[in-house]
Amino acid sequence: GAGVSQSPRYKVAKRGQDVALRCDPISGHVSLFWYQQALGQGPEFLTYFQNEAQLDKSGLPSDRFFAERPEGSVSTLKIQRTQQEDSAVYLCASSLGRRSNYEQYFGPGTRLTVT
Amino acid sequence: KNEVEQSPQNLTAQEGEFITINCSYSVGISALHWLQQHPGGGIVSLFMLSSGKKKHGRLIATINIQEKHSSLHITASHPRDSAVYICAVRTSGTYKYIFGTGTRLKVLA
Numbered sequence: 001g002a003g004v005s006q007s008p009r010y011k012v013a014k015r016g017q018d019v020a021l022r023c024d025p026i027s028g029h030v031s032l033f034w035y036q037q038a039l040g041q042g043p044e045f046l047t048y049f050q051n052e053a054q055l056d057k058s059g060l061p062s063d064r065f066f067a068e069r070p071e072g073s074v075s076t077l078k079i080q081r082t083q084q085e086d087s088a089v090y091l092c093a094s095s096l097g098r099r100s101n102y103e104q105y106f107g108p109g110t111r112l113t114v115t
Numbered sequence: 116k117n118e119v120e121q122s123p124q125n126l127t128a129q130e131g132e133f134i135t136i137n138c139s140y141s142v143g144i145s146a147l148h149w150l151q152q153h154p155g156g157g158i159v160s161l162f163m164l165s166s167g168k169k170k171h172g173r174l175i176a177t178i179n180i181q182e183k184h185s186s187l188h189i190t191a192s193h194p195r196d197s198a199v200y201i202c203a204v205r206t207s208g209t210y211k212y213i214f215g216t217g218t219r220l221k222v223l224a
Contacts, residue, residue, distance in 0.1 A: 033212070042119075042201050042214035043158075056210040091158065101146055101165060106158040 002026070004107035006092050012113045013082045021077045021110045025094030032075050033104065034067055035091040043091055049075060050098055082114045118142050121202050121215035128222050134189040136218045138202030141183065145208075149176050149187050150201040152217070158201070161187070192222045 005024045013019050025032050030051055035043035036059075045059040051072035060067070064083075069075040079086055089109040095102040119140045128134050138147070149161040162169050162176040164185065169176050173192075178185040189196055202215040 031210075033210075035212075035214075042216045043203075043212075044214065045211050048210040050210075058211060093158075099145075101163060103160045103163055104148065105160070106150075108157045 004092055004094050004105050006090075006107040006110050008110060009108060010111050010113075012115060015084060015114055016081050018078065018080045019082055019112065021079075021090050021112070023075045023077070023092030023094075023107060025073065025075070025092070026096075026105055027073070029094035029096050029105075030098055031095040031102070031104075032069060033093045033095075034075070034077050035093065036061075037089045037091055037109070039088075046077070046090075079112075082112075084114050087112055087114045117216070119202055119204055119213050119215040121200075121218050123218060124216070125219045126221070128192050128220070130193060130222055130224050132192050132222075134192050134196075134220065134222075136187045136189075136200050136202075136220070138185045138187070138215055139183060140185075140202075140204050140213075142204065142213065143207035144183075144204040146205045147178055147185050148203045148205075148212075149185075150203060152199045152201060154198075161200075189220075194222045194224050197221050 007022045032049040034046040037043040047067045048056040049069040064080045066078045089111050091109045092107040093104040095104045122137045147164045152158045164178040173190045175188040199217040201217045
Protein backbone atom coordinates (compact mmCIF):
# COMPACT_ATOMS: atom_id res chain seq x y z
CA GLY A 1 0.00 0.00 0.00
CA ALA A 2 1.00 3.63 -0.33
CA GLY A 3 3.12 5.14 2.36
CA VAL A 4 3.43 8.76 3.38
CA SER A 5 4.25 10.96 0.42
CA GLN A 6 5.60 14.50 0.35
CA SER A 7 5.92 17.03 -2.42
CA PRO A 8 7.96 18.56 -3.74
CA ARG A 9 10.96 16.43 -2.88
CA TYR A 10 13.29 19.35 -3.48
CA LYS A 11 12.59 23.06 -3.36
CA VAL A 12 14.92 25.95 -3.98
CA ALA A 13 13.59 29.32 -2.90
CA LYS A 14 15.08 32.76 -2.97
CA ARG A 15 15.21 34.53 0.35
CA GLY A 16 11.94 36.27 0.97
CA GLN A 17 9.81 33.92 -1.12
CA ASP A 18 6.88 31.97 0.32
CA VAL A 19 6.86 28.18 0.02
CA ALA A 20 4.24 25.48 0.57
CA LEU A 21 5.16 21.91 1.37
CA ARG A 22 2.60 19.13 1.07
CA CYS A 23 2.17 15.91 3.01
CA ASP A 24 -0.14 13.05 2.06
CA PRO A 25 -0.39 10.73 5.07
CA ILE A 26 -1.42 7.11 4.99
CA SER A 27 -5.16 6.93 4.49
CA GLY A 28 -7.04 6.68 7.77
CA HIS A 29 -4.17 7.86 9.94
CA VAL A 30 -5.41 10.15 12.66
CA SER A 31 -2.13 11.68 13.75
CA LEU A 32 0.17 13.80 11.61
CA PHE A 33 3.48 15.33 12.62
CA TRP A 34 5.80 17.83 10.94
CA TYR A 35 9.51 17.87 11.75
CA GLN A 36 12.49 19.95 10.64
CA GLN A 37 15.86 18.26 10.19
CA ALA A 38 18.95 20.38 9.72
CA LEU A 39 22.00 18.82 8.13
CA GLY A 40 23.73 16.40 10.48
CA GLN A 41 21.12 16.82 13.19
CA GLY A 42 18.20 14.82 14.46
CA PRO A 43 14.68 15.91 13.52
CA GLU A 44 13.02 18.62 15.58
CA PHE A 45 9.31 18.65 16.28
CA LEU A 46 7.33 21.44 14.62
CA THR A 47 3.65 20.66 15.01
CA TYR A 48 1.04 17.94 15.54
CA PHE A 49 -2.43 17.37 14.11
CA GLN A 50 -5.08 15.00 15.33
CA ASN A 51 -7.45 14.78 12.39
CA GLU A 52 -8.03 18.42 11.42
CA ALA A 53 -7.20 19.87 14.83
CA GLN A 54 -3.76 21.33 15.37
CA LEU A 55 -3.18 20.30 18.98
CA ASP A 56 0.44 21.33 19.37
CA LYS A 57 2.33 23.97 17.44
CA SER A 58 4.94 24.67 20.07
CA GLY A 59 7.83 23.74 17.78
CA LEU A 60 7.09 26.22 15.01
CA PRO A 61 10.14 28.50 15.08
CA SER A 62 8.40 31.74 14.17
CA ASP A 63 5.14 33.20 13.01
CA ARG A 64 6.41 32.80 9.46
CA PHE A 65 5.61 29.11 9.78
CA PHE A 66 2.02 27.97 9.40
CA ALA A 67 0.53 24.49 9.04
CA GLU A 68 -2.93 23.27 8.24
CA ARG A 69 -4.85 20.03 7.71
CA PRO A 70 -8.31 21.28 6.87
CA GLU A 71 -10.04 17.97 6.10
CA GLY A 72 -8.03 15.76 8.39
CA SER A 73 -5.98 14.14 5.64
CA VAL A 74 -3.54 16.14 3.47
CA SER A 75 -1.47 18.71 5.33
CA THR A 76 0.43 21.75 4.13
CA LEU A 77 3.32 23.47 5.84
CA LYS A 78 3.73 27.04 4.67
CA ILE A 79 6.77 29.19 5.26
CA GLN A 80 6.46 32.86 4.53
CA ARG A 81 9.35 35.19 3.68
CA THR A 82 11.87 32.36 3.75
CA GLN A 83 15.25 32.93 5.37
CA GLN A 84 18.51 31.05 4.90
CA GLU A 85 18.15 29.44 8.32
CA ASP A 86 14.98 27.76 7.06
CA SER A 87 17.10 25.53 4.82
CA ALA A 88 16.52 21.99 6.05
CA VAL A 89 14.69 18.77 5.29
CA TYR A 90 11.05 18.95 6.32
CA LEU A 91 9.67 15.58 7.33
CA CYS A 92 6.08 14.53 7.72
CA ALA A 93 4.99 11.45 9.66
CA SER A 94 1.61 9.89 10.32
CA SER A 95 0.31 7.29 12.73
CA LEU A 96 -2.90 5.38 13.02
CA GLY A 97 -3.96 6.41 16.49
CA ARG A 98 -3.77 9.22 18.98
CA ARG A 99 -1.71 7.52 21.60
CA SER A 100 2.05 7.34 21.80
CA ASN A 101 2.16 3.58 21.33
CA TYR A 102 1.39 3.80 17.64
CA GLU A 103 4.21 3.52 15.14
CA GLN A 104 5.03 6.61 13.11
CA TYR A 105 5.45 6.28 9.36
CA PHE A 106 7.73 8.88 7.85
CA GLY A 107 7.62 10.45 4.43
CA PRO A 108 10.77 10.93 2.33
CA GLY A 109 10.99 14.59 3.24
CA THR A 110 11.21 17.84 1.31
CA ARG A 111 14.68 19.34 1.10
CA LEU A 112 14.34 23.11 1.16
CA THR A 113 17.27 25.27 0.15
CA VAL A 114 16.94 29.01 0.59
CA THR A 115 19.44 31.02 -1.44
CA LYS B 116 22.43 19.66 28.08
CA ASN B 117 20.22 18.00 25.52
CA GLU B 118 17.08 16.34 26.83
CA VAL B 119 17.85 13.23 24.76
CA GLU B 120 21.44 12.13 24.45
CA GLN B 121 22.85 9.27 22.44
CA SER B 122 26.18 7.54 22.59
CA PRO B 123 28.35 6.95 20.79
CA GLN B 124 27.92 9.60 18.12
CA ASN B 125 29.89 7.53 15.63
CA LEU B 126 30.60 3.83 15.61
CA THR B 127 32.59 1.65 13.23
CA ALA B 128 32.33 -2.12 13.60
CA GLN B 129 33.49 -5.20 11.78
CA GLU B 130 30.88 -7.45 10.23
CA GLY B 131 29.58 -9.93 12.78
CA GLU B 132 30.22 -7.78 15.83
CA PHE B 133 27.64 -7.16 18.55
CA ILE B 134 26.70 -3.48 18.65
CA THR B 135 25.12 -1.40 21.39
CA ILE B 136 23.79 2.13 21.01
CA ASN B 137 22.66 4.00 24.10
CA CYS B 138 20.02 6.64 24.70
CA SER B 139 19.52 8.63 27.90
CA TYR B 140 16.77 11.16 28.47
CA SER B 141 16.01 13.66 31.19
CA VAL B 142 12.27 14.23 30.72
CA GLY B 143 9.19 12.23 31.60
CA ILE B 144 8.08 10.16 28.66
CA SER B 145 5.12 8.15 27.49
CA ALA B 146 7.05 6.25 24.82
CA LEU B 147 10.47 5.88 23.28
CA HIS B 148 11.13 5.11 19.61
CA TRP B 149 14.20 3.83 17.84
CA LEU B 150 14.47 4.94 14.22
CA GLN B 151 16.81 4.12 11.35
CA GLN B 152 17.84 6.62 8.69
CA HIS B 153 19.91 5.64 5.67
CA PRO B 154 22.04 8.31 3.94
CA GLY B 155 19.81 10.31 1.64
CA GLY B 156 16.93 8.09 2.61
CA GLY B 157 13.85 8.19 4.67
CA ILE B 158 13.33 7.30 8.30
CA VAL B 159 12.02 3.90 9.30
CA SER B 160 10.62 3.10 12.71
CA LEU B 161 12.37 0.11 14.30
CA PHE B 162 10.85 -0.09 17.76
CA MET B 163 8.42 1.63 20.04
CA LEU B 164 8.87 0.99 23.77
CA SER B 165 7.17 2.04 26.94
CA SER B 166 8.66 -0.70 29.10
CA GLY B 167 10.75 -3.84 28.99
CA LYS B 168 12.30 -5.31 25.89
CA LYS B 169 11.44 -5.97 22.27
CA LYS B 170 13.15 -8.11 19.66
CA HIS B 171 12.87 -8.11 15.89
CA GLY B 172 15.24 -10.31 13.97
CA ARG B 173 18.78 -9.29 14.89
CA LEU B 174 17.64 -6.13 16.66
CA ILE B 175 16.86 -5.89 20.36
CA ALA B 176 15.69 -2.79 22.20
CA THR B 177 15.44 -2.36 25.95
CA ILE B 178 14.26 0.42 28.18
CA ASN B 179 14.73 1.12 31.89
CA ILE B 180 12.13 3.69 32.89
CA GLN B 181 13.58 4.26 36.37
CA GLU B 182 17.04 4.98 34.99
CA LYS B 183 15.69 6.88 31.96
CA HIS B 184 17.83 4.85 29.64
CA SER B 185 17.34 2.71 26.55
CA SER B 186 19.67 0.59 24.47
CA LEU B 187 19.51 -0.71 20.93
CA HIS B 188 21.49 -3.86 20.25
CA ILE B 189 22.38 -5.33 16.88
CA THR B 190 23.59 -8.92 16.88
CA ALA B 191 25.75 -10.33 14.07
CA SER B 192 26.07 -6.92 12.43
CA HIS B 193 26.15 -6.66 8.65
CA PRO B 194 27.24 -3.87 6.27
CA ARG B 195 23.58 -3.27 5.37
CA ASP B 196 23.05 -2.18 8.99
CA SER B 197 25.14 0.91 8.24
CA ALA B 198 22.87 3.87 8.89
CA VAL B 199 22.08 6.57 11.43
CA TYR B 200 20.12 5.29 14.42
CA ILE B 201 17.99 7.85 16.20
CA CYS B 202 16.30 7.72 19.59
CA ALA B 203 13.12 9.77 20.01
CA VAL B 204 10.91 10.24 23.07
CA ARG B 205 7.36 11.46 23.38
CA THR B 206 7.20 13.70 26.42
CA SER B 207 4.56 12.87 29.00
CA GLY B 208 1.28 14.67 28.67
CA THR B 209 2.16 16.18 25.30
CA TYR B 210 2.20 15.25 21.65
CA LYS B 211 5.74 16.53 21.27
CA TYR B 212 8.65 14.28 20.32
CA ILE B 213 12.27 15.06 21.18
CA PHE B 214 14.95 13.41 19.08
CA GLY B 215 18.55 12.56 19.81
CA THR B 216 21.19 13.67 17.33
CA GLY B 217 21.69 10.11 16.16
CA THR B 218 24.44 7.50 16.13
CA ARG B 219 26.18 7.03 12.81
CA LEU B 220 27.00 3.34 12.41
CA LYS B 221 29.32 1.93 9.79
CA VAL B 222 29.76 -1.82 9.53
CA LEU B 223 32.75 -2.95 7.53
CA ALA B 224 32.80 -6.18 5.55
